[in-house]
Amino acid sequence: MNVINITSSCNSDFVSQVEEESGQKLSLCYQCGKCTAGCPYTTEYDIPVSQIMRLIQAGQKELVLKSKSLWLCATCESCTARCPNKIDVARIMDVLRHMARREGYSGVKTVKTFWDSFLNSVQKNGRVFEVGLLANYISHTGRFWTDMGLGPRMLPKGKIHLKPSAMQGREEVAKIFSRYTQESSK
Amino acid sequence: MPVLKGKELRIVGFLCNWCSYGGADTAGVGRFTQPTDLRIIRVPCSGRIDPLFIIKTLMNGADGVLVSGCHPRDCHYAEGNFYARRRLEVLHRFLPILGFEPGRFEYTWVSASEGQRWQQVVTRFTEQIHKLGPAPKIAGPEASKTLRQMEAAL
Amino acid sequence: MSCALSYAYYPGCSSTGTSVEYDMSSRAICAALDIKLSDVPDWSCCGSTPAHTVDHTLSSALSARNLSQVASMGLTAAVTPCPSCLSNLRTAQHRMKNDSFRQKVSKLLDRPADITVETKSVLQILVEDCGVDRIRAKVTRPLTGLTVAAYYGCIMNRPAEIMNFDDREHPMAMDNIMAALGATVVPFPLKVECCGASFGIPRRDVVMRLSGKLLDTAKEMGAMALVTACPLCQMNLDMRQEQINSANGSQHHMPIFYFTQLMGLAFGLSEKELGIDKLCVNPRTVIDALGMEGQPL
Amino acid sequence: MKIGVFVCHCGSNIEGTVDTAAVAAAAREFPGVAFATDTMYTCSEPGQEEIVTAIKEQQLDGVVVASCTPRMHEQTFRRTVERAGLNRYLFEMANIREHVSWIGKDREANTNKAIDLVRMSAAKLLHNRPLLSKKFEINKRVLIIGGGVAGIQAALDCAEGGLQVVLVEKTSSIGGKMAKLDKTFPTVDCSSCILGPRMVDVAQHPNITLHAYSEIDEVSGYVGNFEVKVKKKATYVDWKKCTGCGVCMTKCPSRKATDYFNEGIGKTTAINIPFPQAIPKKAKIDADFCMKLQKGKCGICEKICPTGCIDYSQQDEYVTEKVGAIIAATGFDLFDWTVYGEYGAGRYPDVITSLQYERMLSASGPTGGHIKRPSDGREPKNVVFIQCVGSRDKSVGRPYCTGFCCMYTAKQAILTKDHLPESRSYVFYMDIRATGKNYDEFTRRAMEEYDAKYIRGRVSMIYPKGDRLLVRGADTLMGTQVELDADLVVLAVGAQAAAGANQLAEKLRISYDSYGFYMEGHPKLKPVETNTAGVYLAGSCQGPKDIPSSVSQGSAAAAKVLGLFSKDKLESDPQVSMVDIKRCIGCGKCMKTCPFGAIKEIDFRGMKKAEVIETICQGCGICTSTCPQGAVQLQHFTDNQILSEVNALCQF
Numbered sequence A: 001m002n003v004i005n006i007t008s009s010c011n012s013d014f015v016s017q018v019e020e021e022s023g024q025k026l027s028l029c030y031q032c033g034k035c036t037a038g039c040p041y042t043t044e045y046d047i048p049v050s051q052i053m054r055l056i057q058a059g060q061k062e063l064v065l066k067s068k069s070l071w072l073c074a075t076c077e078s079c080t081a082r083c084p085n086k087i088d089v090a091r092i093m094d095v096l097r098h099m100a101r102r103e104g105y106s107g108v109k110t111v112k113t114f115w116d117s118f119l120n121s122v123q124k125n126g127r128v129f130e131v132g133l134l135a136n137y138i139s140h141t142g143r144f145w146t147d148m149g150l151g152p153r154m155l156p157k158g159k160i161h162l163k164p165s166a167m168q169g170r171e172e173v174a175k176i177f178s179r180y181t182q183e184s185s186k
Numbered sequence B: 001m002p003v004l005k006g007k008e009l010r011i012v013g014f015l016c017n018w019c020s021y022g023g024a025d026t027a028g029v030g031r032f033t034q035p036t037d038l039r040i041i042r043v044p045c046s047g048r049i050d051p052l053f054i055i056k057t058l059m060n061g062a063d064g065v066l067v068s069g070c071h072p073r074d075c076h077y078a079e080g081n082f083y084a085r086r087r088l089e090v091l092h093r094f095l096p097i098l099g100f101e102p103g104r105f106e107y108t109w110v111s112a113s114e115g116q117r118w119q120q121v122v123t124r125f126t127e128q129i130h131k132l133g134p135a136p137k138i139a140g141p142e143a144s145k146t147l148r149q150m151e152a153a154l
Numbered sequence C: 001m002s003c004a005l006s007y008a009y010y011p012g013c014s015s016t017g018t019s020v021e022y023d024m025s026s027r028a029i030c031a032a033l034d035i036k037l038s039d040v041p042d043w044s045c046c047g048s049t050p051a052h053t054v055d056h057t058l059s060s061a062l063s064a065r066n067l068s069q070v071a072s073m074g075l076t077a078a079v080t081p082c083p084s085c086l087s088n089l090r091t092a093q094h095r096m097k098n099d100s101f102r103q104k105v106s107k108l109l110d111r112p113a114d115i116t117v118e119t120k121s122v123l124q125i126l127v128e129d130c131g132v133d134r135i136r137a138k139v140t141r142p143l144t145g146l147t148v149a150a151y152y153g154c155i156m157n158r159p160a161e162i163m164n165f166d167d168r169e170h171p172m173a174m175d176n177i178m179a180a181l182g183a184t185v186v187p188f189p190l191k192v193e194c195c196g197a198s199f200g201i202p203r204r205d206v207v208m209r210l211s212g213k214l215l216d217t218a219k220e221m222g223a224m225a226l227v228t229a230c231p232l233c234q235m236n237l238d239m240r241q242e243q244i245n246s247a248n249g250s251q252h253h254m255p256i257f258y259f260t261q262l263m264g265l266a267f268g269l270s271e272k273e274l275g276i277d278k279l280c281v282n283p284r285t286v287i288d289a290l291g292m293e294g295q296p297l
Numbered sequence D: 001m002k003i004g005v006f007v008c009h010c011g012s013n014i015e016g017t018v019d020t021a022a023v024a025a026a027a028r029e030f031p032g033v034a035f036a037t038d039t040m041y042t043c044s045e046p047g048q049e050e051i052v053t054a055i056k057e058q059q060l061d062g063v064v065v066a067s068c069t070p071r072m073h074e075q076t077f078r079r080t081v082e083r084a085g086l087n088r089y090l091f092e093m094a095n096i097r098e099h100v101s102w103i104g105k106d107r108e109a110n111t112n113k114a115i116d117l118v119r120m121s122a123a124k125l126l127h128n129r130p131l132l133s134k135k136f137e138i139n140k141r142v143l144i145i146g147g148g149v150a151g152i153q154a155a156l157d158c159a160e161g162g163l164q165v166v167l168v169e170k171t172s173s174i175g176g177k178m179a180k181l182d183k184t185f186p187t188v189d190c191s192s193c194i195l196g197p198r199m200v201d202v203a204q205h206p207n208i209t210l211h212a213y214s215e216i217d218e219v220s221g222y223v224g225n226f227e228v229k230v231k232k233k234a235t236y237v238d239w240k241k242c243t244g245c246g247v248c249m250t251k252c253p254s255r256k257a258t259d260y261f262n263e264g265i266g267k268t269t270a271i272n273i274p275f276p277q278a279i280p281k282k283a284k285i286d287a288d289f290c291m292k293l294q295k296g297k298c299g300i301c302e303k304i305c306p307t308g309c310i311d312y313s314q315q316d317e318y319v320t321e322k323v324g325a326i327i328a329a330t331g332f333d334l335f336d337w338t339v340y341g342e343y344g345a346g347r348y349p350d351v352i353t354s355l356q357y358e359r360m361l362s363a364s365g366p367t368g369g370h371i372k373r374p375s376d377g378r379e380p381k382n383v384v385f386i387q388c389v390g391s392r393d394k395s396v397g398r399p400y401c402t403g404f405c406c407m408y409t410a411k412q413a414i415l416t417k418d419h420l421p422e423s424r425s426y427v428f429y430m431d432i433r434a435t436g437k438n439y440d441e442f443t444r445r446a447m448e449e450y451d452a453k454y455i456r457g458r459v460s461m462i463y464p465k466g467d468r469l470l471v472r473g474a475d476t477l478m479g480t481q482v483e484l485d486a487d488l489v490v491l492a493v494g495a496q497a498a499a500g501a502n503q504l505a506e507k508l509r510i511s512y513d514s515y516g517f518y519m520e521g522h523p524k525l526k527p528v529e530t531n532t533a534g535v536y537l538a539g540s541c542q543g544p545k546d547i548p549s550s551v552s553q554g555s556a557a558a559a560k561v562l563g564l565f566s567k568d569k570l571e572s573d574p575q576v577s578m579v580d581i582k583r584c585i586g587c588g589k590c591m592k593t594c595p596f597g598a599i600k601e602i603d604f605r606g607m608k609k610a611e612v613i614e615t616i617c618q619g620c621g622i623c624t625s626t627c628p629q630g631a632v633q634l635q636h637f638t639d640n641q642i643l644s645e646v647n648a649l650c651q652f
């Protein structure tokens, strides 16, 4: 295990940036672990959420942003709902993902690609077009679609459409995305 | 020389001995930093505060007056803050008539344990007074005449 | 029965696909209860989880567009069946109470954001605006003999400050409706545990584990069926039930209804208009055991 | 007037951010000031001597000390100037520590502010007059409210000291929480064996009058002469005749009454004596459950009682007690943990509170000292303890540490092993607070000798799984989520202020903090005094406390009362109102507003006038602000004195 020099490796800008973007005060966390105790995804995490909180307090930017956990959090809100210090932990996880994206980290590629494909679909169609989203996801991950078996069952039930549903304001939605890209590149 | 030119305004506080004065002490013990403008006058009970004190303070050139007593039903003398509230509410309505901006006077409750609350009250009130800026001062002879009229009015 | 309940209706993307039966049954029971739903014209996706993981202004803008669509209808209240959509709409409204945030969001939009519209879930208006008594009065074919577990999913009631609905650990809204329909409701301890959410595709193993546990527990508590209020939960539990069985070595055959479907059945509506045939796990035996004469699937 | 000004450094407390020498220099220019200096520690002996010397050498007739808050040292310095022959009211204090040096770091602004405060004090002092106290008779009886271990200790110490004691207890027996405990940490000795004899002493002491099943209705008067109206609630049993034989309990058909003493573990009869060692050992009827009182049917207890003491028509009774001092010892209540939905909010019978567990451990408890699961009576194998439930939790408005639950949890884990050697205890904790003598050794023993498994982390969920409970928590030291199959979960529920504490405080005119715990006079130096003369505190009503601390406070409060009563007469505070008979027009407004009825009407040469009764006046000054004529003036806080401070400050 690494020895961490607490003073020299503490990135205090990172601490204040997380605080600012999430609106949460990190020193409130007293490491009780209740968030970890209730997190349904702890088993999948490389760093449990309470330790993510601890690492942020210690300004360990890189360790945090490259963590897989960020991408496996489902925003189920159980940490937020139960934190004795009323810290909106789920929001902090969200903010960390934003930062990770900006800095080019993607701890779990499949998840990031899936989310990107989803948004891609929204950007194109105004609504999610499930088949298109899947096609996009498969082409980006190069993964064979493991849910293939579901298709034949869903199609006849009218649950999967091969064409996106018509939506007139799709340009309007696309503009939201393009403006967002402009704004965030400023 | 009383106020630090450009830094402070003249803010006077009337605090009851049991609750708010203690709350200000608690804030001090807790080292809860506050703006330095306020000067506190200790009175035994908010019921001891005569509205005339506030008017005279404002007329004599104060930019803000803060009164603070015990929480309702928590008065050391049972009913003092109840009387205070009645009187000071009347005063609040009178102030504009007398030519004072109502924002220059405020009445609040802080208990002896509420150091942090006291810090917030002082900080907020001081900010409020700084927003209003220095109060227009009334000149001498006229002042005492107006003051007499007011005494009659109250 | 005079009833002036009228709402803008935001179906959400899945209603056109994977949760079409939720949409159908929600419309059907609202009609039966004299609740008027007017579709939000040209609604668009709320951005779901992926949007807020990218950026909060983007996510809020996608929701805000729909809120202004509602406002342009001249309606002040909107409902959606989907808790995930609702959570996005409400979170956006909550964040946009902050002026500077709202300005940032407005920069992304054609029209300024509107935060005055009241947003609720179909479940919420049924218990809060319509009331369980009126639901009970509508029942013509009580669900006597049906034992269900009510599963709410993780975000129907959380965080409490934003969702402001029912109890955050032990919600009772669906339990109460099911009881009013004559069903027996088992105490289900995992009411608000996460089902695996949208990880079905990128991390199916997670869904297998989490949804599997829900099915195991429901069975242990003696439930014949699970009743849900969330398209994502329903999909994970229903569509993926076979996958769960093969991944976990379990033998579940548990119908996963939308609560609106069971309401419709109890109101005497046809299985067709409730989309019963769209369910993946065949509910036939469970429905037949109720002694209702249903059409064959 | 020749005023001397002493500006205190308080080490660096003041001098650090205030230029005290500059303050003294500025003070020399103020009207009336003849002498000014800065000194290191004014309250120390040399500091006080400096004042005395200056008064004598400079012939000062007024003194201003600029230092800490008058709530700290006003009395000290009043005595100092008195030693030098001045009247103690020819002294003023400027608070330049709490109100200046401790709340700002800007030395220039602080110095300037300190100068202002000294200016105000000196200006006021010019208007001060010597005041003399009067002596008045006191009633050397003490009333103690609350019969927990703190109240019992205070009552016995006062009674032994020769005082007449009135003890008022809300429930039908004294003993408080301690009577419910099985054993006590850190010695694990039997709670009722050490408390029981004390309770009997209370019953038998000739100096103690006990009003059980009673509450305080009204309090009036002031130190030395309080009048307290006590409501004795109807018990429907004539306690003069009841022998506590308990025959009624064996025959009462209503067996579903809430068993408050046993914390709801099990039920009791409508007529009951809460526990065998109860003091007084008298029966009372719980009207909510009595068939006779509810429906007019039954009446069995009346028939069966050998002494004929049942009286279904009994009413609440009021007695007035005249006392000179009051000790509040009303203890604490447990936090209502059912707000925690994640712990089942009360849905699961095998999730119980620590106090319920004490009753279960107790040999005289409802299970006869057997640990059994409430759901099925089975002996538990795995017992899970969860600490800090309703403590150290901002989300439920309880950020404070209860202080004793770490200790009692360790005790309960030890006792669990004693009772059920096959069992295993798990304790979820955040930190272990064990700061008393032999305390940490004790919690270590729970782990080292009794094999209690301590897990550092909070629990986020409890839910039934089969006939057991699944507890899901975190082990933050391992950095993982952990799950446990539990047969019984015991919640270390935190303490909160006793129900009704706020209302009682209002009657006693004492303050309480935002959680309802009573405020002591000074957190370090006046731990059992309040700011209301003659009212004292003992035990957990001031903040959660274990037994040793509660008992210490009981004794300390008793010592304070004995000290107060060591004089035959008390000196009245001369800061009272006085009527200027020439200005008074007899309108009577002051009499109406005085909250203490301290102003009476007198006849002065055929004219109606007001007169203040000095011993009753509390010095609030409400009358002064009421009087349209300015005729009644509160001494030491007259209109002139207050306005002189205003004028010193606001001079255009």
Ligand SMILES: Cc1cc2nc3c(=O)[nH]c(=O)nc-3n(C[C@H](O)[C@H](O)[C@H](O)COP(=O)(O)OP(=O)(O)OC[C@H]3O[C@@H](n4cnc5c(N)ncnc54)[C@H](O)[C@@H]3O)c2cc1C
Binding pocket: D145, D146, D147, D148, D149, D150, D151, D168, D169, D170, D171, D173, D174, D175, D176, D177, D178, D181, D183, D184, D185, D186, D214, D215, D216, D329, D330, D331, D332, D333, D354, D355, D358, D404, D408, D411, D498, D499, D500, D501, D504, D538, D539, D540, D541, D545, D546, D547, D548, D550
């Ligand atoms: C589960 C548990 C285990 C514990 N174990 C230990 C231990 O092993 N060792 C230890 O040192 N401490 C232990 N404690 C702490 C101990 O209980 C307290 O230190 C002690 O009870 C405090 O005594 P008290 O007299 O201040 O208050 P209480 O015991 O609460 O007594 C207050 C009394 O005042 C009465 N009262 C309340 N309000 C009024 C009113 N308005 N008018 C009249 N009467 C009123 C109440 O009925 C009660 O009789 C334990 C606490 C708990 C909860």
Ligand SMILES: Cc1cc2nc3c(=O)[nH]c(=O)nc-3n(C[C@H](O)[C@H](O)[C@H](O)COP(=O)(O)OP(=O)(O)OC[C@H]3O[C@@H](n4cnc5c(N)ncnc54)[C@H](O)[C@@H]3O)c2cc1C
Binding pocket: none
């Ligand atoms: C670094 C430090 C910081 C602290 N900070 C705080 C704080 O912030 N707040 C707080 O509440 N507490 C604090 N404490 C604790 C505090 O010091 C003690 O609570 C307090 O001093 C105890 O007082 P005492 O009178 O019992 O003992 P002491 O202060 O030790 O006084 C005992 C006196 O008895 C004298 N003496 C000893 N033996 C004999 C003898 N045989 N004959 C005659 N005289 C004798 C000694 O010389 C001494 O003067 C602190 C302690 C330390 C060490």
Ligand code: SF4
Binding pocket: A028, A029, A030, A031, A032, A033, A034, A035, A036, A050, A053, A082, A083, A084, A085, A086, A087, A089
């Ligand atoms: S629950 Fe809250 S306080 Fe506890 S570890 Fe998590 S974030 Fe920190």
Ligand code: SF4
Binding pocket: A035, A038, A039, A040, A041, A042, A049, A072, A073, A074, A075, A076, A077, A078, A079, A080, A089, A090, A093
């Ligand atoms: S919101 Fe994310 S971190 Fe929090 S409990 Fe849910 S999955 Fe875990």
Ligand code: SF4
Binding pocket: D008, D009, D010, D011, D013, D014, D040, D041, D042, D043, D044, D067, D068, D069, D072, D073, D097
């Ligand atoms: S008088 Fe007050 S300020 Fe001065 S040394 Fe003593 S405690 Fe400190």
Ligand code: SF4
Binding pocket: D237, D241, D242, D243, D244, D245, D246, D247, D248, D249, D282, D283, D304, D305, D306, D307, D308, D309, D310
């Ligand atoms: S009421 Fe009668 S029977 Fe009951 S304990 Fe008292 S004396 Fe005995």
Ligand code: SF4
Binding pocket: D251, D252, D253, D254, D270, D271, D285, D289, D290, D291, D292, D293, D297, D298, D299, D300, D301, D302
């Ligand atoms: S009269 Fe009431 S208390 Fe007496 S025996 Fe009957 S039920 Fe019990």
Ligand code: SF4
Binding pocket: D387, D388, D389, D391, D392, D400, D401, D402, D403, D404, D405, D406, D407, D430, D431, D432, D433, D492, D494
């Ligand atoms: S004493 Fe221990 S269990 Fe109790 S609140 Fe404090 S830390 Fe928590």
Ligand code: SF4
Binding pocket: D576, D577, D593, D594, D595, D596, D597, D598, D599, D612, D616, D617, D618, D619, D620, D621, D622, D623, D624, D634
């Ligand atoms: S100061 Fe006046 S109002 Fe107050 S107690 Fe004395 S006489 Fe009564």
Ligand code: SF4
Binding pocket: D579, D583, D584, D585, D586, D587, D588, D589, D590, D591, D609, D610, D626, D627, D628, D629, D630, D631, D632
């Ligand atoms: S209010 Fe003033 S004038 Fe009236 S009776 Fe009292 S002292 Fe006299």
